[in-house]
Amino acid sequence: MVSFALGELSTHYDVNYAVAGSAHSSSLAWDRSGDVFMMNASKYFDLLRMTPQGKVSRFAHISYPTVARGMAATPDGGVMIGGDSGLIQVDSKGGFGPVQTSYQFADPRPIGARSDGSVIILDGRSVWALKDGKATSLYGKPGGPREGLGTVDESGTAYVQPTGQTLADMLVLPPGKDPHRLQISGNLPGTRIPISGLSPSSLAPARGGGFYAMATSSIGNSANYTYYVIHIRETTGTVLIKATHDRICPTGQQYPALESPCVMPWFVTQLGDQVLVMGSSTMSGKTVPALAVRADTE
Secondary structure, three states: OOEEOOOHHHHOOHHHOOOOOOOEEEEEEEEOOOEEEOOOOOOEEEEEEEEEOOOOEEEEEOOOOEEEEEEEOOOOOOEEEEEEOEEEEEEOOOOOEEOOOOOOOOOOOEEEEEEOOOOEEEEOEEEEEEEEEEEEEEEEEOOOOOOOOOEEEOOOOOOEEEEOOHHHHEEEEEEOOOHHHHHHHHOOOOOOOOOHHEEEEEEEEEEOOOEEEEEEOOOOOOOOOOEEEEEEEEEEEEEEEEEEEEEEOOOOOOOOOHHEEEEOOOEEEEEOOOOEEEEEOOOOOEEOOOOEEEOOOO
16 A cells, blocks of 8 residues: 555646545546546535546536535536535536436435436435436435435446445445345454444445445444445455554555555545545644555456
């Protein structure tokens, strides 16, 4: 595992700022070519795109009335962004405008897209598929507080994580099949802690199937957390990074991935053959270095 300065990927655009807001204001999205889209959304903001080779460019400059809280790359080469002011569609050339839908969402949060062109959207405690303006309910009932987070993998399976819950509570929605809870076996290496007991705070689709999660565990009421990056595919979980410390590690150096001394950043994403963990800053405003480890998608 290597620690590196995320901001050095671009001299023109502030990549650190784009992923500095945790899930409250920053969002990531992924397209099928492997590009990663990043935004820190507050009324006027740049939507950045990072290629699998690490090249960063501005995809669009967006105006949104309030704080946007979620986005998904769409099969037509654009991006759909949502929040409590509704949905906007950004086309492949950076133009944008409101999305007209058959259902009036309260606080829509796009989390990914399926190959049939439908965008999966969280709205309160409900999950929807939106295609050509038509909204189809997949799970739950309208209303209630906003559900936690989610992602959509290559097969079109959506994974929805309730706020404050563990992987055992994750909802899995495969295309054309009934929703079910995530079934994952086994314990964390060297412990009796079940993988299903981890609490994820960010998710990303994995190339080859399944998803990555940045997740935490604690013993009892302990404030001492252990942070993990884990690849989950079907019923199996593979730990890629384990961190129990909060050291700001010098960049450009190698560290043991399964005994990392480095503070864990917020977002997890796959970029080429690497898994990156990036984003967030300390209470003093110091940027947390990003971490990179080889992807496990076999």
